[in-house]
Amino acid sequence: MVRVFARFRKFFTARPARPVQPAGHDRPPQHNVFEAAATYVAASVDDDWDRIDEAAGWVAPDALVFGINELACRAVIALARERNEPVESVARGLLGLPGTEPSRPI
Known part of the structure; x- marks a missing residue:
């Protein structure tokens, strides 16, 4: 019986909190997937390999691919609306592919 209470006491005993560092102190900035994608694509347009490598290191590769895909979708939708x-x-036009059957504008 004593062992059971010892386990409960150990489980519920307060653990020391991890020290919290104030913002900007020896900690690299946190970037989200959309910041990484925007920087990566802009750097690609500028052919800036240092920024490309930097942005690619901010998030996991699959997250970067997701962000770039989301950026592309939003850009094509915005351009389609602008052009009606x-x-x-x-x-297809941006990729230089032949046209398709007409469909309704977005």
């Missing part, structure tokens, strides 16, 4: 053209036509 179908999304697929805009996407």
